Amino acid sequence: MLRNKRVATVAFLIGLSQLPVIWLFTQSSKLGGIQYATGNILGIAGAVFMWWQFLLGIRFISRFITRDYVAILKLHKFLGKYGVLLALIHPFWQVYNYSDWKLLLLPKLTTEFYSNVLFGQGAFVLLSLIWILSALFRSKIRFRPWLYIHYLVYPAMAMVFLHSRAIGTFLNTIPGMELYWNFLLLTFCVVVIYRIANLFNLGRAIYRLNRKETKSDGITIYTFMPVRGRIQSKIGQFAYIRPRFFAEAHPFTVMKYDRERGNLTFGIKAVGPFTNQLEKLTVGDKVYLDGPYGVFTTEGQSNAPKVVFAGGIGITPFVELIKRFGGKRTIMFYANKVLENAIFREEFKQELQTNYIDAISQEKVKDKLIIEGRITQEVIKKFVPQDYLDHANFFLCGPPPFMAAIQIALVSLGVSKEKIYSEEFGL
């Protein structure tokens, strides 16, 4: 079920945008019958889904719909998996109609029509590659190769438009459809221009590193002060950091936002090339930020009962939450390998007292509020009263196996899935 009403509205609009395409079935006679028309309609429907998928994959656009970037990305992925499939069925249907299987991949430049089929063939090859890698093998390939292949969607979309505009019978003979297609094409072009400008940091705020503090376990606390533009982050939201004028941008939770000065503080664990590169930043260096995104802790920003589970660096969305909305009705579990890694532990203990529980997996520590080992169903039952299990909101952030284990334990204890909110540190 879609939790976010705005995302549900977008899903509804996506359905609505297919109505003119479905209406085309009534015009089948223009293409010599339902069999021929279906081939074209599949292509058009697939292209409409792709257009939505393309738009929703762009943060600048999805930000206007909702800050719930994760929900938007889910819709984006869903469209990618199932919507694009229609566009991929289209060429198979067409070559069956034309009884010429070679037309699927082999160029034939004998007439202008076949030259324009070439754009379709190009789009088919690129989209097939993207679809196979994203829908079938995403978990098997590393993030960067997948990301760079994903960018092929830009030339693929351009080819889809060139192909459909040149030889799409419906699009060239029904004035309403022509107008509809021109609108999709125009928005696509505007977005591409924006994306190019965005490469040059248009639309990003500029900050300067103000303070850098090294903690244990490869964690560094970075505080940035605004130079141009400001990101007004709410508790638990995240922003994308780009450490140089031309560089990748990765998402990180804003751990603290200083309203007066506009400073943003992040707690970042070095785990790979990007985060290692961030460690090389020195005070005074410029970075480019965009955001804020996310709605992860929205339901926790009150004094209603809540239970928080943080694993390692997954603590960052909760630092400000506990400070502002901690109190007697908040229970917090913080899992780490060794106690030293539990950053801000003293602050949490002071705020939550006996409602703060450490879970330490690789060190022996004698304390009745420190669990040795993992947070199990029994541990949760021991510290979380039944009325919390029935009514409180639960927030989970940490490594994927940690979140999966807690989720299973909570559901086994009767917690409603609707009351469990989680944030994954990988999109």
Ligand SMILES: Cc1cc2nc3c(=O)[nH]c(=O)nc-3n(C[C@H](O)[C@H](O)[C@H](O)COP(=O)(O)OP(=O)(O)OC[C@H]3O[C@@H](n4cnc5c(N)ncnc54)[C@H](O)[C@@H]3O)c2cc1C
């Ligand atoms: C909403 C959100 C909030 C986050 N908050 C924090 C935080 O507060 N502190 C912290 O230390 N880490 C946070 N992360 C994780 C952080 O973004 C990754 O650890 C970092 O991008 C890894 O990059 P790398 O090159 O150092 O490591 P790699 O080993 O190259 O990447 C590790 C994994 O990070 C993810 N990743 C890489 N690049 C991107 C990207 N451009 N966009 C999205 N995911 C990517 C992929 O899942 C990848 O497999 C957050 C992630 C998300 C999605």
